[in-house]
Amino acid sequence: GAVVSQHPSWVICKSGTSVKIECRSLDFQATTMFWYRQFPKQSLMLMATSNEGSKATYEQGVEKDKFLINHASLTLSTLTVTSAHPEDSSFYICSARDLSFGTGGNSPLHFGNGTRLTVT
């Protein structure tokens, strides 16, 4: 079935560096993707809505200059954590909506497997 591939699964980086996370829809086109963040033992919080060909829509409190989102094609959205700090260590997970079933309520929503980021 339809799959959303997220890469890398885990990454360790040094403080001050930037990290790019990819979210790819493998067999469907996704004009809209969503990025979530999950701290240990906490809930998933929506960070932003990624829109193909236009700027992402960020949730309140999310720094757009810190978390750069690029949705350059119908199958790929990237999240770049810039100048990462230890407090950015978290589990990042993306989702994509398969609109081949229409824009109504039946369109499936698929999640990637997540990326565990550790900033040292």
Added chain:
Amino acid sequence: AQKVTQAQTEISVVEKEDVTLDCVYETRDTTYYLFWYKQPPSGELVFLIRRNSFDEQNEISGRYSWNFQKSTSSFNFTITASQVVDSAVYFCALSGRGSTLGRLYFGRGTQLTVWP
């Protein structure tokens, strides 16, 4: 504003017991969607169910069942005859309709531990 409350932080049961996970939601939308996801220790989200606000029929899928009560804004999840493999964090989530479908608001999750 959209809000999902899962009051139970942790639940422990012994195998074969039935367990119900509570979910209460708040929304001003008249059309909305409710979801349940399972998150095992590996982290991925496993989709369990999606229900739209116009469909109040309860649903059963194997050992899983869901009770949607619009009058009390609740969407509870019951596992019958629990198994060790059911141990995971379970999230209830809410989404609006149309272009906002997919923007999920998650509850804080319930950690279910099933002991052998």
